[in-house]
Amino acid sequence: MRVITYLAGVGLLGCATLVQAAGNPAEGKEKAAACGGCHGENGNGAAPIFPKLADQHASYLFKQLSDFKTQRRVEPTMNAMAEPLSEQDMHDIAAYYAAQPITAENGETNRLGEKLYRSGNPASGVPACTGCHSPEGAGNPQANFPQLHGQYAAYVEKTLHDFKAGERANAMMRTIAAKLSDAEISAVAEYVSTLK
Template sequence: MNSIVKNTALALGLTVGLGMGMAPLAMAEGDAAAGQTKAAQCGACHGADGNSPAPTFPKLAGQGEKYLLKQIMDIKSGAREVPQMVGQLDNFNEQDMADIAAYFSSQNMQLSGSKPMKVKLNSGDTVDGLKLGRNIFRAGNPETGVPACMGCHSPTGKGNAPAGFPRLSGQYAEYVETQLKAFRSGARANDGETRVMRTVAKQLSDAEISAVADYVAGLMPAPTSE
């Protein structure tokens, strides 16, 4: 019980830190209708509606507007290095980027889906990947200090749009895995001064990363009430 309480407290602490570290101080208000036209050039990689055709590129559809805008701004400024995006945002101002974020956020993400898999732990044991992924997502790993992913990303993986926490449910497992490893190595470092994702990812093994990435790919967010 003590480890669960400790882990929950850590998750709540990270939630506060992540919200402060990831949100820009001020953002333009996006216009989804205007963003549809401006996002046309994004469609080649991310799909016209934000459902990218390949796991190399993330799905943007249904992602939180606040989170999307921060990532777009970070990529343009160089705070987040994405080689494929070099020069793609040069002609966009902040309003353009806000409109694009609003457009993709308004679209519906198509679920990638999970797949049965076995993963090999550092101990040498081979375990069910989906079960391990579910455990990490819902309860973390008290032994290594990893908090439950759902503490920030919600029990259904839909994220927390107002706080700027990204949606994970339905995203390509390959993409989620790549980003977690980038945070772990420090290659991606735009998680703010609190270094929340780098701190968490540093404690995750390859097996845990693969398992949780596969698990969230099949999560279905609860429907939102109109």
């Protein structure tokens, strides 16, 4: 009985920690005011080279802000923007953007991109993107895999090239991107931008 009581107490403590760590979207809106110049007022990106933050998983956004703050992910503008943020600030900003609706991109389905996204390329050892990012591009918040649907094609393409060049830290994505040709990178980027 003591073991069950102890485990229940640990479980409640874990839940309390999760609740405490959650961000406040209203506070986040105020704290994100400076982000609008690049990411748009509601997180839909002011230009296609900047990522859409709207509707992204809060856990993923928090991790990216943390990585920018500690310079685990190096991008001078974002390192400077994240440096003064507290942990709560990052949770609040992440919660704000996660609550915003994403605007979908319009365009015709890129058939090569769809094939790569759904089936990968067995000949070159590229796995299907759906395994981590889901068939609809919704990602997996528990595993910190980002949502991709509706993201700007230009940003996805740049990101895949950054992984291929070893400029981003995710070892799994570096390995996958290294196996993609430039044409495949462009195709899958165009395809995910039209996922809804």
